Amino acid sequence: MLSALPxxxxxxxxxxxxxLTTQFNSTTGYTQARTGTLKAAAGLYGTSSREYAAVQKAWTAVNVK
Known part of the structure; x- marks a missing residue:
């Protein structure tokens, strides 16, 4: 559902x-990018937020774990 997306x-x-928090660099892979975006979402909105859930869902949709 698009309305649930950030x-x-x-x-x-x-x-x-x-x-800006150096989560990414020129050698960052998909798994590291997943971790970095989840950390960013958690820091901004908390792990119980819909934004955090949307990031998790997006990475799961492209099969990055």
């Missing part, structure tokens, strides 16, 4: 936080 501003804040 908005563009929310995704942008999450991406920036992950990048």
């Amino acid at each position: 908005g563009r501003a929310t995704r942008e804040r999450r991406r920036k936080r992950a990048a």
